[in-house]
Amino acid sequence: MSDLMKKLTILGAAAKFDASCSSSGGGRAGKPGQLGNTCSAGICHTWAADGRCVSLLKVLLSNACCYDCAYCVNRRSSDVERATFTPAELAELTVSFYRRNYIEGLFLSSGVLKSPDYTMELMGETLRLLREDYHFGGYIHVKVIPGADSRMVNAIGLLADRVSVNVELPSREGLSLLAPQKTPENIFAPMNHIQRAQTMSLEDRRHFKTAPLFAPAGQATQMIVGATPDTDLTILRLSHALYRKYRLKRVYFSAYIPVGENPALPAPGSRVPLLREHRLYQADWLLRFYDFQPDELLSESAPLLDPELDPKCVWALAHPERFPVEVNTADYETLLRVPGLGVVSAKRILAARRQGHLTLDNLRKLGVVMKRAQYFLIAAGKFGGRLPPGSPFLREALAERTNNQLSLFTPTTDPVLPALPQHKVPLLA
Numbered sequence: 001m002s003d004l005m006k007k008l009t010i011l012g013a014a015a016k017f018d019a020s021c022s023s024s025g026g027g028r029a030g031k032p033g034q035l036g037n038t039c040s041a042g043i044c045h046t047w048a049a050d051g052r053c054v055s056l057l058k059v060l061l062s063n064a065c066c067y068d069c070a071y072c073v074n075r076r077s078s079d080v081e082r083a084t085f086t087p088a089e090l091a092e093l094t095v096s097f098y099r100r101n102y103i104e105g106l107f108l109s110s111g112v113l114k115s116p117d118y119t120m121e122l123m124g125e126t127l128r129l130l131r132e133d134y135h136f137g138g139y140i141h142v143k144v145i146p147g148a149d150s151r152m153v154n155a156i157g158l159l160a161d162r163v164s165v166n167v168e169l170p171s172r173e174g175l176s177l178l179a180p181q182k183t184p185e186n187i188f189a190p191m192n193h194i195q196r197a198q199t200m201s202l203e204d205r206r207h208f209k210t211a212p213l214f215a216p217a218g219q220a221t222q223m224i225v226g227a228t229p230d231t232d233l234t235i236l237r238l239s240h241a242l243y244r245k246y247r248l249k250r251v252y253f254s255a256y257i258p259v260g261e262n263p264a265l266p267a268p269g270s271r272v273p274l275l276r277e278h279r280l281y282q283a284d285w286l287l288r289f290y291d292f293q294p295d296e297l298l299s300e301s302a303p304l305l306d307p308e309l310d311p312k313c314v315w316a317l318a319h320p321e322r323f324p325v326e327v328n329t330a331d332y333e334t335l336l337r338v339p340g341l342g343v344v345s346a347k348r349i350l351a352a353r354r355q356g357h358l359t360l361d362n363l364r365k366l367g368v369v370m371k372r373a374q375y376f377l378i379a380a381g382k383f384g385g386r387l388p389p390g391s392p393f394l395r396e397a398l399a400e401r402t403n404n405q406l407s408l409f410t411p412t413t414d415p416v417l418p419a420l421p422q423h424k425v426p427l428l429a
């Protein structure tokens, strides 16, 4: 194996823990008589602003790191094989892949080599080579190292399509316990800078058509779920604050995969909280597109999402007085709160009822998921559910029974989460 291929194997595999690039590739060997194969290290998919799915080379510049974040396989104290690309190697590799039509862009992150600024300088040089020497016009997403100087962030933002900083842990206590070299301040300072630079660049563009764009695809972040005792309420409140304050495009949640022995972390071999991650994505969707507030979905007395029900169903069960909703007269916001009705089906209902009264049959044809919606709506005065909205048996009828992942949501008896006190100090109000 060539030196470059060895580096790619190590650094592609090391990048797979970053979920904020949408998806990672799986590994599949080519077989005689079949076409194509896939390599788990390196290629992932993401969605461009126009909705296209594009493949990216997902890789670290280096997995050598002078920080010691306990949840990370690349931490200083971890015994893993290390590798570092030079900017020239990485730029050449990206362009070679692009020319062979393997990828349409680059997702670049890195461990901290010497210091955040030194690492960002190398990442910036890689981007400069790509954009200026190779005239590479493909999509580039770069992870900013917390604590990097704003001038470095600026230089990167003018060359990349998306720049983002990972929050990683949702509370100050979590960070100081597991990532002592990181602080909320050195994470939020670059986030703030990115948001301001974007606003200024859009303003400049209004006056000068040739003004440079700063990270036109916006910024995103990632939070690890299940490494600390932080509740779903804490995570959702922080996500909501990040969307509001820094206008983030996405908050990604990454179920913690145990990577080492540390009494403050779930033990190696513990279950990965994938169901919890899934429920957080559902709740996040409600915050972004359905105008829900975190405190409508969860409370201090019930701070974890229900593993058996999607968060909108849980909310609807807690508010029987709001149902059933008459689809022929309800406004858009009210329709959006009905379980089984999404943004698309609510808009279709509004459009279709201009032509005449809708019946339950019409709703099915408009894409409404009647399995859930039947209990919460009426059409032309007709209710189609087997149970009324306030029925004590409704929860049972709606529950999605799953496997033993469910025990992840009972932290008092669950051995997965260590018996640490609940974190109280939010990262961002």
Ligand code: SF4
Pocket: 065, 066, 067, 068, 069, 072, 073, 074, 075, 076, 110, 111, 112, 179
């Ligand atoms: S700074 Fe990043 S790469 Fe380094 S140990 Fe922390 S999470 Fe891992």
